[in-house]
Amino acid sequence: MTRNANIRDEARQVDVRPPAVILCEPQLGENIGTAARAMANFGLTDLRIVNPRDGWPSEKARAAASRADHVIDKVQVFDSVEAAIADLTFVFATTARSREVPKPVRGPDEAAQKSVSLGVNGLATGYLFGRERWGLNNDEVALADEIVTLPVDPDFASLNIAQAVLVCAYEWRKTATGGALPFRLSPEENPPASKDDVVRFFEHLESALDGVTFFRPVERRPHMVRTLRNIFQKAELTDQEVRALRGVVAALEKRQTRPRKDEETGEA
Amino acid sequence: MTRNANIRDEARQVDVRPPAVILCEPQLGENIGTAARAMANFGLTDLRIVNPRDGWPSEKARAAASRADHVIDKVQVFDSVEAAIADLTFVFATTARSREVPKPVRGPDEAAQKSVSLGVNGLATGYLFGRERWGLNNDEVALADEIVTLPVDPDFASLNIAQAVLVCAYEWRKTATGGALPFRLSPEENPPASKDDVVRFFEHLESALDGVTFFRPVERRPHMVRTLRNIFQKAELTDQEVRALRGVVAALEKRQTRPRKDEETGEA
Numbered sequence: 002m003t004r005n006a007n008i009r010d011e012a013r014q015v016d017v018r019p020p021a022v023i024l025c026e027p028q029l030g031e032n033i034g035t036a037a038r039a040m041a042n043f044g045l046t047d048l049r050i051v052n053p054r055d056g057w058p059s060e061k062a063r064a065a066a067s068r069a070d071h072v073i074d075k076v077q078v079f080d081s082v083e084a085a086i087a088d089l090t091f092v093f094a095t096t097a098r099s100r101e102v103p104k105p106v107r108g109p110d111e112a113a114q115k116s117v118s119l120g121v122n123g124l125a126t127g128y129l130f131g132r133e134r135w136g137l138n139n140d141e142v143a144l145a146d147e148i149v150t151l152p153v154d155p156d157f158a159s160l161n162i163a164q165a166v167l168v169c170a171y172e173w174r175k176t177a178t179g180g181a182l183p184f185r186l187s188p189e190e191n192p193p194a195s196k197d198d199v200v201r202f203f204e205h206l207e208s209a210l211d212g213v214t215f216f217r218p219v220e221r222r223p224h225m226v227r228t229l230r231n232i233f234q235k236a237e238l239t240d241q242e243v244r245a246l247r248g249v250v251a252a253l254e255k256r257q258t259r260p261r262k263d264e265e266t267g268e269a
Numbered sequence: 270m271t272r273n274a275n276i277r278d279e280a281r282q283v284d285v286r287p288p289a290v291i292l293c294e295p296q297l298g299e300n301i302g303t304a305a306r307a308m309a310n311f312g313l314t315d316l317r318i319v320n321p322r323d324g325w326p327s328e329k330a331r332a333a334a335s336r337a338d339h340v341i342d343k344v345q346v347f348d349s350v351e352a353a354i355a356d357l358t359f360v361f362a363t364t365a366r367s368r369e370v371p372k373p374v375r376g377p378d379e380a381a382q383k384s385v386s387l388g389v390n391g392l393a394t395g396y397l398f399g400r401e402r403w404g405l406n407n408d409e410v411a412l413a414d415e416i417v418t419l420p421v422d423p424d425f426a427s428l429n430i431a432q433a434v435l436v437c438a439y440e441w442r443k444t445a446t447g448g449a450l451p452f453r454l455s456p457e458e459n460p461p462a463s464k465d466d467v468v469r470f471f472e473h474l475e476s477a478l479d480g481v482t483f484f485r486p487v488e489r490r491p492h493m494v495r496t497l498r499n500i501f502q503k504a505e506l507t508d509q510e511v512r513a514l515r516g517v518v519a520a521l522e523k524r525q526t527r528p529r530k531d532e533e534t535g536e537a
Contacts, residue, residue, distance in 0.1 A: 012423050013422075042425060042427060098452070103510065150450050154310060157336075157337065159306060175376070186373055
């Protein structure tokens with residue numbers, strides 16, 4: 002847990018009830034742990050396990066969770082899927098292959114929208130994940146409201162449980178926070194240059210280039226000036242970057258008037 | 270590789286040049302392998318490694334790739350990031366923490382849009398991933414056009430390389446295919462019921478309920494009928510489901526007229 006004062010508030014604040022993750026008869030404690038780690042990265046904490054093969058608690062799960070102890074500590078174990086989802090109001094069954102069931106099939110992004118739209122009202126949703134080898138059976142899928150599957154390459158579909166949990170959890174948090182990232186390019190720390198400063202830099206550069214008769218033939222000057230200005234406009238320069246560029250031009254101007262041997266090969 | 274005739278064409282067909290994934294000085298072969306597996310799930314095949322600590326080829330990488338041999342076989346090894354990205358036109362640097370660089374910071378979804386918009390024109394893009402322990406250094410970030418970071422919970426940010434690759438690859442494929450899933454609820458296999466059939470089922474149910482004087486008091490009948498009809502409207506019934514429901518009503522009607530002892534406790 003790294004706290005960082007520079008983190009944007011909207012990336013931290015989530016006023017939406019996160020979904021539960023229900024693992025159905027997982028075989029390996031390691032998979033439970035990596036699922037918990039995937040959840041924790043995106044703010045999910047409610048992990049439920051139905052009949053874990055190797056029992057519970059699991060030291061392998063805790064080790065694989067990589068410090069997601071707050072998820073592991075709260076794990077609930079159930080002896081049936083019905084019991085594990087009893088308090089939820091909307092359940093997604095994740096499956097990697099088509100089922101013979103006439104139930105809506107959603108992508109993780111669509112599922113996240115549904116989960117968040119219920120979660121903003123405090124309603125509890127959940128994602129059901131199947132066994133390592135053969136997923137969920139049809140009776141378990143029948144307990145769910147909708148099916149979730151991932152937009153994988155059909156010719157190489159080989160996601161493990163924690164990877165499927167990761168993508169669902171990622172989409173949930175992205176939707177719940179409106180895509181808020183922990184950090185962005187900050188206009189406070191990197192104020193964009195004013196147009197006045199940018200134009201003065203342009204004029205400085207162009208006058209330096211005039212000094213070395215760079216613009217030849219002279220009737221091409223307007224076109225070449227526009228080319229150069231467009232290059233720097235695209236860079237969306239900051240205050241500090243304009244100062245750096247003016248320093249570069251000044252240094253090159255100086256070099257032209259007082260060449261020194263050890264600068265001959267440099268590019269400033 | 271499981272080929273399935275039921276897979277939808279739009280989930281298979283991707284006419285966009287996929288991005289390269291560049292791993293910078295990875296320590297563990299296992300992480301290279303799990304990154305390759307993550308890529309393969311979403312149709313990425315161009316994996317490049319800069320100075321892998323334990324050399325290349327790596328049997329650990331191949332084992333962890335879980336059948337993504339087509340990615341492992343094509344891996345290219347470089348001795349600098351500059352060489353690894355030389356043929357690309359747009360590069361994202363993935364970082365988990367804010368940098369002191371005035372460079373745009375994107376989510377994986379925004380990065381995917383950029384990569385796809387270049388990739389539809391056949392232009393090569395790439396995602397640069399850093400070392401297990403401390404990511405990319407600032408010189409490496411300076412080689413990239415933009416920064417990508419994931420919308421993790423800032424209070425528990427602990428994604429490994431393969432997890433970050435997975436989310437970026439997922440967003441890329443989702444964008445490139447317009448969110449096409451390998452399967453959806455198929456209207457051909459599960460044709461929705463016609464309104465005529467649905468209304469006839471309603472009338473059948475309501476007449477059966479009239480037969481047992483279910484609607485009491487009778488002035489409440491219109492309201493109760495609407496309640497029942499709304500329930501079944503929400504279910505978006507298929508042809509086959511309407512037939513099943515009519516069978517249920519018929520069976521219950523029969524039971525009312527000819528009760529048998531062994532049916533007394535059943536709920537049909």
